[in-house]
Amino acid sequence: MALAAQDRIRGAIIGAGGRGRYLTGEFKEIGVEMAAVCDVYEPNLQAGLRVASSGAKPYGNYRRLLDDKSLGIVVIATPDHWHAQMTIDAVQAGKDVYVEKPLAHTIEDGFRMIEAVRRTRRVVQVGTQRRSFDLFLEGKKIMDSGVLGKVRLVNSWWYNHTAAFRKASLQGKLDWTEWLGNTEKRDLSPERFFNWYWFWDYSGGLLVGQAAHVMDAIHWFMNSTHPVAVTASAVRPNIAGAEVPETCTMSVEYPEGYLAVFTLGYQAMRYAAINDQMKQFHGSRARLDMGRESYALFRENPKAVDLKPESEVRRPDAFNGAARAHIRNFLECVRTRQDPNATIEMGQSTNIVLCMAMESLKTGRRIQWNQQARRMERV
DSSP: OOOTTTTTOOOEEOOOOOHHHHHHHHHHHHTTEEEEEEEEEHHHHHHHHHSSSSSSSSSSSSHHHTTTTOOEEEEHHHHHHHHHHHHHHHHHHTTTEEOOOOSOOSSSHHHHHHHHHHHHHHOOOOOOOGGGGGHHHHHHHHHHHTOOOOEEEEEEEEEEESSOOOOOOSSSBBHHHHTTTTTTOOOOOOOOOOOOGGTTOOOOOHHHHHHHHHHHHHHHHTTTTOSEEEOOOEOOOOOOEEEEEEEEEEEETTSSSSSSEEEEEEBOOOGGGGGGGEEEEEEEEEEEEESSEEEEEEEOOOSSSSOOOEEEEEETTHHHHHHHHHHHHHHHHHHHHOSSSHHHHHHHHHHHHHHHHHHHHOOSOOEETTTTEEEEEEE
């Protein structure tokens, strides 16, 4: 049933780490009563409660939180390997869900999520907030105008610097068994807990974390739903203890006849947010550059030594508005029961590419996508 516009929405956060607390504050600021907080690590739980609404109820197990029928929405900001099961359990419990990217940690889990969401008719927004950002909506209009001509190559990158693992010790109770979930059972490891991004069991590292945003935007602008093949390569990890490399690239072939290349360089120098990432759509008549907080359109001019943009927009520090717009879109769809800007199927489209990139890195092989069988195959 659709909520009336004046109805107050009661929500909950599962995963009250840094991102979870940020989202808790944003949902609360927009008007959601964040009435419950769940985390398996006691210090995160307590920190999350301090950000949430007064009187928010604490939970150490998300399944008990889902039993609370007064909660209308659930925000999931856990490590990647928990996204799928928590989303499935939440929609089956009658909740609408805002789930952080990437959608899942395996292709199979992504399809399980789609089945559960569509069967239960719940609203699920994937946290790829560029789809609600006004600057990217403007860029999409330029793309759809046809001014670029035929696009056969998209170059993209994300540069920053990570020097080393986070060195931290546990400061409170941690339910390690619950945190591991269905991954390999291991002895308690603070190193893995605080640096889970860098281990294959829980994530595909920053290649997946950052490419989830970049590849989703490319799919959106290029109207793509699945790849033909993915090839990824990397140097050995340059961060002590890491399994997942921080310097790597993926090349993605699409049935529409174009190639998308994404490069991750996380031992590069640091940049201001407006300059740290780029998607360049190389058309036959023009090029569109989409940064995090900027875009520029360059018309073909073979005689120009210094090519100048025909149109350019730069909005430093504007990106925080993308998350707020994305949350507002989600809440509006909770009321209207319409599909949000970043549907579960869109999330899976990108998830397929990311999982194929992980498989390519692990095997050193070009990975093809079999759309009919819905599976990846090594070449």
